[in-house]
Amino acid sequence: MKTKLYVNNEKMVAGITLKDLSELESNNTALHACKNLEDVLENRKKLASYLQCELSNFVCAKQTHSSNSYKVTMKEKGRGAHLMETAIPDTDALYTYEPNLVLSSFNADCVPVIFYHEKTGVVGVIHSGWQGTVKEITLKLFKHLVQAENCNPNDFHVQICPALSQEKFEVDEDVYVKFNDLGYADKFMHYNKRTNKYHIDNQLTVKKQCMLAGIPEEKISxxxxxxxxSEDGFSYREDKQCGRHLCFIMKR
Incomplete structure (x- = not known):
């Protein structure tokens, strides 16, 4: 199971699965974008074994490029793990205080975010494609956690994971206007006169949203x-039939 870990200690484990040509469907983990459901379930079971838990510990959402988040409790254990139909609907960010739940986000170019809060113990994942970014899903969730869950923004630790680079994220004026209307993304965009296209850095825009929520820059990687x-990457822009990475965090 080809995986990159960002945190692995006695309190939690967090990381992202990587493309691996030697695995079934190149290590695809997404039920909504696969050729064979059983192969994807086998990949998920391998990840569960790697994390020393069961697939029934996973919690997945039906991602819709929304700005919706969901507070996960033990009641949600196993949702979306074996079947798409049981996934939490219309949601692109999950957070929890509960141990032994693998919060999951699926990505292929979109920006995945993993975070944890030192004092309260809350952990979470965010899926922010360009639509989620212009809807400010990351900023909205962190503002909610600060206001409703009493999280001091200074105590967050945020990991922004692999995504489509600015060089490869080429868009027309309609998408550029949406980012420009945010009022703080102009530094993360440039215009290519030769192609008449705009290039946007979605990762750094999401990082800015974290900072606008009050999270110190040094707490954001x-x-x-x-x-x-990257040969380890699934890219929807490169291949519309590609698989997905699974970005995860689990409290121990």
């Missing part, structure tokens, strides 16, 4: 691996 250019 960014993995600049490009999912398009």
């Amino acid at each position: 960014v993995d600049r691996t490009c999912t398009f250019k």
Whole structure:
């Protein structure tokens, strides 16, 4: 099971699965984007074994590029783990205080975010494609955690995981306008006169949203691996039939 870990200690484990040509469906973990459900379930079971838990510990959402988040309790244990139909609907961010739940986010170019809060113990994952970014899912969730869950923003630790690079994230004016309307993304965009296209850095825009929520810059790490250019990456922009990474965090 090819996996990159960002945190692995007595309190939690967090990371992302990677593309691996030697595995079934190249280590695809997404039931909504696969050729064979059983192969994907086998990959998920391998990840569960690697994390020393069961697949029934996983919690998955039906991602819709929304700005919706969901507070996961033990009642949600196993949702979306074996069947898409049981996934938490219309949700792109999950957070929990509960141990032994593997919060899961599926990505292929979109920006995955993993976070934990030192004092309260809350952990979570966010899926922020460009639509989620312009809807400010990351900023909204962190504001909610600060206001409703009494999280001091200084105590967050955020990991922004591999995504499509600015070089490869090429868009037309309609998407550029949506980012520009945010009022703080202009530094993360440039125009290519030769192609008449705009290039946007979605990762750094998401990082800015974390900072706007009050999280100190030094508490935010960014993995600049490009999912398009890396042999370890699934890229929807490169291949519409590609699999997905599974970005995860589990409290122990």
